[in-house]
Amino acid sequence: MVIEPFRYPKSRLILLFLCLLMLFHPALLGQVIIQGQIADPSGNAIPRINILLYEKVSDVVLAYAISDEEGRFTVKLNSGTDSLRIKVSSVNYNDVVRIISNQSQSLKYTLTEEIKDIEGVTVMASPIQKWGDTLSYLVQSFTRPEDRSIEDVLKRMPGIAVESSGQILYQGMPINRFYVEGLDLMEGRYSVVSKNLPKTAVTAVEILENHQPLRMLEGKVESRQAALNLKIKRGVTTTGTALLGTGFKPFLRDVNLTPMIFTKEFQFLTSFQTNNTGNNISRQMEVYTQEDIGSYDERPNGKVEFLNVIPENPEEISTDRYLNNNDYLLNINGLKQIGKNLNLRSNVFYTSGNQQSTTNVLRSFYIPDDTLQFTEQFDNKLFAGLLFANFSISRNVRKNYLQNDLKIQRAWGTQSGYVFSENTNVLQSLTNPFKNISNECRLYYPIGKHIWEFHSLVFFDQNQHSLKAEPGQFGEELNNGETYDHALQEIDVRRLHIANSAGLFFNAGHWNFSPKLGVIYRQQILESSLFIREINGESFLGPEASNHVTTCGTQSYLLTDIEYKTEKLKLKGTFSLSAQKADLSEENPENVQSLTKLLHSNRVSLDYRIHSFWRILAYWENKLRLNDVEESYSGYILNNFRSLSKNVVPLSTKKMQRFYSRIEHRNQITSLFNTLIYVYSINQSNNTINNLVNDDDGSFVSTNISSPAFSKTHFSQVYSSKYMSFMKTTLSLRASLALKQGQSLVNGKVIKTINRIISIDPKISIHLTPWMNLDYSVGYNEIMTFIGKENKNQIRLTKYNINFFWFPAKNQLISLTADSYSRSAKSDFFVDVLYRYTITRHKIDLEIKCTNIFNSETYTSYLSNDFSVWESTIIVRPFQTLLSFRFNF
Amino acid sequence: MKTYFFYFLMFIAECSFAQLFGHKYIEIEPAKMVITYSYKFQSDSTDASSVGSTKMLLFLGDDVSKFVSRAVYINDTASRKFTSNEQVFQYQNSPETPRSGVTFQILKNYPRDKITFIQHIPSETYRFEEKLNQFDWEIRNDTVTIGGFKAQKAVCEFGGREWIAWFSPELPYNDGPYKFYGLPGLILRIHDSRNFFDFEMLSVNKLSPHLMIDIRDKDYIVTTKQGFFKAEDSFREDIISRASGAGMSNESQQKAAKNMAKRNNPIELKRK
Structure with a gap:
């Protein structure tokens, strides 16, 4: 028998369900309706009074009503609590707060007039505003009372970084223009402005993203770089800094007079500076802007530097820690707008500097089964003088573009010094003057809808350098194994570089097409001779150690850009085909060479804006070119007391491949900026340097052999910064990893080398209280050298930098700076x-600065190469006191 | 640059048809407080980089309030002192004259229980009214602190968008930016759910002496909300011919048309 289970009839189930539902229905739980009436003592209804209902102890409004024209209100609410708090509130009447039971009721309130005093408040304005491609940073939001120049404030703006040299980066990339009120007075030598323009003269710092400096190409050819523009305060035209300082020991002086005039039609800046306090002023005259990567390589290489007196100064710490100098700078710049669009500009400067330094160098060479180490001490003196003038005329309008720059440079330089090592003491002296003149002209004008472009560059320089080393070095190679009194290397390099090109720019909808034809002619005459002198006279070493080389390079190219662009996406292909010819003629007929090749280079790039905050940039490049014929010479050149080189290179091609990618994120609303860069590059050539390291003294003979050389580099870098406006705090992080794999030929052995450099630098700048600020940064660096697969060397460096600012009174500042650099065994510490x-009324600062109060003596820096590491310990400036007086023009 | 052209156009259109100085005003009541808001808006819904921003002022009287952009307020105040056309032109051409693309004026509770909306669309100034208590606010439990004031969340649907407001009972006004009204405390921040439009309080200041809330006495084209939207939309579509009428070069016309095409994201989506 089957027993049926008991079942409720369906209709009953539904009924039950409905009953349950109703039990929990809020309406049945009891919707409470509170009604009421609000009037003044004479019984007149008051409209627009807020009636707020809260739980007994809570600040969260449960329900509300606003009284109508008749003063009536009705609030409906569902709440499980027994009692409620009712608040009657308005601007012009008194508040009433009562506890009432949670049930429907009718209330009556009588209010009397009472003017409430509402405190005014100001919420900090958003520190970064965005208008189209322009980001505007409000200087006021980032400024701190301890700041003086605009550079001090720039350092704290998220997305912007200022290198210790003074170079300004935006999202990790150098800016391509530095404008004040939209005009480019300094043409890249902007450091003198950023370091001397008072922060109080500037209202906003604008970053012009994707800045195309040529107005004619705006919206047509997009730049990937950003420019910086300073907006000067209304009413300010004359500004600048004046500083007079003196101190001891030794007698110190620091003078800086830099008045400036900035208007929209006329700008002028002159600067006179001199000091012996370690501030390397000539750096303010360096060009820090960088043109867009990818512009075709039309320029001659920088300075000719066959000869040098090592070592170089450390880059990562401020020069005023260690530099014993005596520097002068006179700089005059003027820009005048003639008519509406023609700009005339001249920049002239003279710098002269004496520097003195004492450095201990430990050089380590890693070779497969051995490590060679050498210690030397250098006592160097340097004098450098430079006179530079640039005269420029430009017209930058929508219709056409013209720019002509004439540059003249003349430099005087001497360097001399003793080198003390275990074996010998050597005196080196170098003179390295040069002269150069160049003229560059760029012209764009429209033909119908299209644009013509002309470019011409003529460049000439002469470098007559000489180096004397005493006693003579490389006896083995140069004097049949005998020692000798001194060696004299003389060298004269003259270069001529002419580049001309003409291009067209077509635009059709989403497509841009721009072919360009150009010719580059390079000529170099290198003459060198090495003399050795013994007590009984001077002798010329003959062809083995002299050169008379004339090299000519001709390059005719067709460069084509094809671009497809939409609002968000840009794809670009650059294809170049060039006929390259190199001739090398020498007295020795064996070394006469000539090579003609048809070579091509390609590049494909992508620029994609995923979102207003995100952007991806990437390119891949494949370049083929002839190796630098200018670096070829068959006779020995003594580069410095321990390096002798000759460079006979069979002309061949070299190949460079590069993948570059970059992800940018920038959110100006949250003031968060991030960039991630990854670069991978491969270099291939048929030219290997054969290094012969002498085990006894670490001297070097390098020659060239024809054998394939190969190197690979991975590089990645992160820049992140965030400004937290509620704390007035900027956080930033910079981290990088570089990995270079290559091979070197050392003492006849081919070794595989890997260099790995890691650096992590977080930084915080905190506004602790209105009278206390703190900048704190930590840095971690690791340098590793692998030879074969063996880790030969690992250096770990940690640095801490604290800057503490305390304002005991509004016009007084006490600041403390502590820098510590440590490595397992050693540590350098500076305070x-x-x-x-500040005399507030006259805006004058009086300062007393004591540097290096614990009298630390040295600072150690590291430099790594394929298979060598240099550890340089430099003698720093001792404890000193400087009194100064500063005001603004 | 893009936007400048637009202001210029608006201005040209205005001065070619209207009297330039010596306007009359109807005084309504004194404003006792002024609230400054930042207003960020994305004028092209397809392009997140088309964000503009401007400052807005909310003048609060006992019964009436007025909401205008700071630029409009400053220019309006300056223009009252002019006595000749030259002065007007000089002022308009000065680079120091503030400019803003946000040109509307909103009066609340004037007339009683109404919102009065005024905006110039070349070549007329339009005026329409709508109900003041049209917002069906829903209170939420979330609270935040904005500029030192405790604020609570409320949401509503308006003009085809979902709006999220933060109001503070500590400032017992029922007002807020734009047309928003009817919460038991001043709206300190309000934005739409897609973040195309965002009003955020920058400052609260007392006005002493009090300033007059007033309205220019002129021949407005009195219309309805729908009528105004129609005029606005047809202006947008008609921009090229209007630009040509104002003597703009061909390139500028195209540019203006292009810019107008990009202004495709009105704050009130519901147009009919």
């Missing part, structure tokens, strides 16, 4: 103290 008193 500075500054007291500043």
Whole structure:
């Protein structure tokens, strides 16, 4: 028998369900309706009064009503609590707060007039605004009372970084223009402005993203770089800094007079600076802007530097820690707008500097089964003088573009010094003057809808350098194994570089097409001779150690850009085909060479804006070119006391491949900026340097052999910064990893080398209280050298930098700077103290600055190469006191 | 640059048809407080980089309030002192004259229980009214602190968008930016759910002496909300011929047309 289970009839189930539902229905739980009436003591209804209902102890409004024209209100609410708090609130009447039971009721309130005092508040304005491609940073939001120049404030703006040299980066890339009120007075030598323009003269710092400096090409050819523009305060035209300082020991002086005039039609800046306090002023005259990567290589290489007196100064710490100098700078710049669009500009400067330094160098060479180490001490003196003038005329309008720059440079330089090592003491002296003149002209004008472009560059320089080393070096190679009194290397390099090109720019909808034809002619005459002198006279070493080389390079090219662009996406292909011819003629007929090749280079790039905050840039490049014929010479050149080189290179091609990618994120609303860069490059050539390291003294003979050389580099870098406006705090992080794989030929053995450099630098700048600020940065660096697969060397460096600012009174500042650089065994520690008193009425600062108060003696820096590491310990400036007086023009 | 052209166009259109100085005003009541808001808006819904921003002022009187852009307020105040056309032109051409693309004026509770909306669309100034209590606010439990004031969340649907407001009972006004009204505390921040439009309080200041809330006495084209939207939309579509009428070069016309095409994201989506 089957027993049926008991079942409720369906209709009953539904009924049950409905009953349950109703039990929990809020309406049945009891919707409470509170009604009421609001009036003044004479019984007149008051409209627009807020009636707020809360739980007994809570600040969260449960329900509300606003009284109508008759003063009536009705609030409906569902709440499980027994009692409620009712608040009657308005601007012009008194508040009433009562506890009432949670049930429907009718209330009556009588209010009397009462004017409430509402405190005014100001919420900080958004520190970064965005208008189209322009980001505008409000200087006021980032400025701190301890800041003086605009550079001090720039350092704290998220997305912007200022290198220790003064170079300004935006999202990790150098800016391509530095404008003040939209005009480019300094043409890249902007450091003198950013370091001397008072922060109070500037209202906003604008970053012009994707800045195309040529107005004619705006919206047509997009740049990937950003420019910086300073907006000067209304009413300010004359500004600048004046500083007079003196101190001891030794007698110190620091003078800086830099008045500036900035208007939209006329700009002028002159600067006179001199000091012996370690501030390397000539750096302010360096060009820090960089043109867009990818512009075709039309320029001659920088300076000719066959000869040098090592070592180089450390880059990562401020020069005023270690530099014993005596520097002068006179700089005059003027820009005038004639008519509406023609700009005339001249920049003239003279710098002269004496520097003195004492450095201990430990050089380590890693070779497969051995490590060679050498210690030397250098006592160097340097003098450098440079006179530079640039005269420029430009017209930059929508219709056409013209720019002509004439540059003249003349430099005087000497370097001399003793080198003390275990074996010998050597005196080196170098003179390295040069002269150069160049003229560059660029012209764009429209033909119908299209644009013509002409470019012409003529460049000439002469470098007559000489180096004397005493006693003579490389006896083995140069004097049949005998020692000798001194060696004299003389060298004269003259270069002529002419580049001309003409291009067209077509635009059709989403497509841009721009072919360009050009010719580059390069000529170099290199004459060198090496003399050795013994007590009984001077002798010329003959062809083995002299050169008379004339090299000519001709390049005719067709460069074509094809671009497809939409609002968000840009795809570009650059294809170049060039006929390259190189001739090398020498007295020795064996070394006469000539090579003609048809070579091509390609590049494909992508620029994609995923979102207003995100952007991806990437390119892949494949370049083929002839090796630098200018670096070829068959006779020995003594580069410095321990390096002798000759470079007979069979003309061949070299190949460079590069993949570059970059992800940018920038959110100006949250003030968060991030960039991630990854670069992978491969270099291939048929030219290997054969290094012969002498085990006894570490001297070097390098020659060239024809054998394939190969190197690979991975590089990645992160820049992140965030400004937290509620704390007035900027956080930033910079981290990078570089990995270079290559091979070197050392003492006849081919070794595989890997260099790995890691650096992580977080930084925070905090506004602790209105009278206390703190900048704190930590840096971690690791340098590793692998030879074969063996880790030969690992250096770990940690640095801490604290800058503490305390304002005991509004016009007084005490600041403390502590820098520590440590490595497992060694540690360098520096402490500075500054007291500043500001005479507010006259805006004058009086300062006393004590530097290196613990009298630390040295600073150690590291430089790594394929198979060598240099550890340089430089003698730093001792404890000193500087008194100064500063005001603004 | 793009936007400048637009202001110029608006201005040209205005001065070619209207009297330039010596306007009359109807005084309504004194404003006792002024609230400054930042207003960020994305004028092209397809392009997140088309974000503009401007400052807005909300003048609060006992019964009436007025909401205008800071630029409009400053220019309006300056223009009252002019006595000749030259002065007007000089002022308009000065680079220091503030400019803003946000040109509407909103009066609340004037007339009683109404919102009065005024905006110039070349070549007329339009005026329409709508109900003041049209917002069906829903209170939420979330709270935040904005500029030191405790604020609570409320949401509503308006003009085809979902709006999220933060109001503070500590400032017992029922007002807020734009047309928003009817919460038991001043709206300190309000934005739409897609973040195309965002009003955020920058400052609260007392006005002493009090300033007059007033309205220019002129021949407005009195219309309805729908009528105004129609005029606005047809202006947008008609921009090329209007630009040509104002003597713009061909390139500028195209540019203006292109810019107008990009202004495809009105704050009130519901146009009919």
